[in-house]
Amino acid sequence: MTTLSARDTILKLFRKTKGCFLSSAQISSELGVSRNAVWKQIENLRELGYQIKAVPSQGYQLVSSPDTLLPEEIQIDLETKCIGREIRYFPETDSTNLQATKLGESGAMEGLVVIADQQSQGKGRLGRKWISPPNVNLYASILLRPRILPSEAPQLTFLSAVGICRAIEQLAGLNPKVKWPNDITLHEKKVAGLLNEMNSETDQVNFVVLGMGVNLNMSVGQFPKELAYPATSLAIELGHPVSRIAFTRALLHHIDLLYSDYLLDGISTVRKAWTERCDWVGRRVEVNCHTQIITGVVQGLGNDGALLVATECGIIEEVLAGDVQLV
C-alpha cells in the first residue's frame, strides 16, 4: 500500500505542462518543500519506471510513464460514481481478495478497489490457484455493499463477467465469450476468471468482493505447461501489448455503470448482456454437480445466477454449482 500526495502532485504538474520542462523551483514552491526534497521525489518516480529527463538550466521533463497500475494513473479521467473512488495498490500481495476482505471487515467503503501487480496466493474457484506473474496482467478486487439477500449475491458474478467483456470489446475490439459460472474466453481459451466472495449474515449481505484476474500482456511462455485448460491473453490474441492502465480504467467504468443499473433495476440488464455473450445457449452440455451428472440443453441464466438446463424429461434444472462441458 502507498500514500501518494507528493508524487501525485508532481505527476499532475507534469500532465498540466504537457511535455514541457518544469523547473525545480516551480515544483518546490507548488509542493512547499525544498529543492532537495523535489529531487528525492523525482528519484522515487524514476524507480517506479517514469522516465524523467533533467536539464540543469531548464528543470525536469516527463518523457514517458510506466504501465504500472498506480491509483493516480488509473484515476486520471476516471468518471465513475462509486467504483474506484478509492484504489489501494500493492506491488505484491497474497491475494487481492484477501486484502479486500480484510478491508471490508474493518469497514472500508463500497467501491474500494484493491489492485496488485503480483499475487503470491492468487485464488481461483473452488480453492484452485490463479497464476499471477508480475508486470503483465490485472489482478483486482472490488468491494461492494449492496442491500441484497445472500441468495442474490451470485448475480454479481455475472455483473463482473459482463464488465470484463465490455472492457475487452472496447479496448481490444475482440469478441469475448462467457462460460458459466465464472470464466471469460477468447477463441475457447480462458482470458479472465472471477472469484466473488461474500461475507453475510443469515438475511443480509455484509459485503461482497468481486475478484478478477485478466490476462492482458502475458506471453505464451509465461503460462505453466501443466495448465488444466487452454489459456490466452489479450496480447497473444492481438499480437501486441495493451495498456494495463487504460484497460483497468475501462473496466472500472463499465462495472460502475452496470452496478448503478443493478441497484436500480435488478439483474435484467446483466442477464441479457451475459446471455448474448454465452454461445452455449441452445447447445447440449453435461453438468458435473457434487452428487449427480445432468445432461441437457442450455436455456440461459436464471434470476439467481443458476444455469438453466432443459433435460430430456422436459424439466428445466436450475444448476447452482458444478462444472459444465459441451457434449
Add this chain to the structure above:
Amino acid sequence: MTTLSARDTILKLFRKTKGCFLSSAQISSELGVSRNAVWKQIENLRELGYQIKAVPSQGYQLVSSPDTLLPEEIQIDLETKCIGREIRYFPETDSTNLQATKLGESGAMEGLVVIADQQSQGKGRLGRKWISPPNVNLYASILLRPRILPSEAPQLTFLSAVGICRAIEQLAGLNPKVKWPNDITLHEKKVAGLLNEMNSETDQVNFVVLGMGVNLNMSVGQFPKELAYPATSLAIELGHPVSRIAFTRALLHHIDLLYSDYLLDGISTVRKAWTERCDWVGRRVEVNCHTQIITGVVQGLGNDGALLVATECGIIEEVLAGDVQLV
C-alpha cells in the same frame, strides 16, 4: 487466548485423586518441573478462581473450581465427534464471531469453538449490539465448513436455535420457544440470540460461523433500561444460577448431534424440532420486509430457512428477511 498444558495437567491430577491431597513432589515429577514451578502454577490457578488449600506436610488440595468457561473444564467428558474438539477462550474480546472469522480465514478446522467471558463489541442481527457483561453468560461462536451452497447456509441458524433450546430443556427443565429468524425466548422474553455469518464463493460456502449469546446468570439489574425488547436469563426464570460450564458442554453436545444429522440427512430433523418450538405456527403475523409489509398466518419453516406465511390471497409467501410481529 491461552495455552494450557501445565495447568491442564495439574487439574487432571486433582480430578484423578478426587479431593485428596497431592504432594508438591508428586506434581513436580508428573510435570517434569521444579517444585517452585509447581507453586507458580498453583498461584496461577488461584488467580483463575480455583480454591486450592496448601498444607505443609500434605501438599495441595482442590477445594472448588470456578464457573469460568475454560476449555479444559468444558472438555471434561465432552463426547462430541466434531464440535469443541478445539476451544479457544478469551477473558475478553471484541466479538467471538470476529475472532472465529479470523481463525476461519487462516484455515482453522471445522468444529472450533471460540468462547469469551466478555465482549466489547458483541454483535446482534443487522448491526445491532448484543449486551455482553462478564462472568454471567455464554458468548460463543462455532466454526463449520459444510459442503453446501451459500443459499443453504441460513438453515444452520435454525440448527443452532434447536441446539440452544435442547440445552435449556436439559439443564434447566424450561420450555424455550423460537422466534423467527434468530431468537429464543422464555415466557415471551428473549433469553438467547443467534448471529450466523458466512464466508462464501458464488457456488460454495468457505465457512460458517454460528454465533450465539445465551443469557445464563444475568440478573434483572444487569439489563440496560432502554432495551428494545423484554429479556430474561435462565437464572431469573429459575430463581438460582446455572453452571455455565455444564450448559456449554450440553450445548456443544446437542449441536454436534444435530450437525452430524444435518450432514447426513439435511434439514428435516432441525426443521421438525424448530417448528415444534415455534408457537407462532397457525397465528397471524405482520412481516416488515425492506420493501413491503406482509400479513398472514405462519405455516412453518421452508427448506431454505424462509418463514412460510399464508396471505389472504391464498399465496404462501417465503419470507427470507424481515422483522416479524404477532397481530
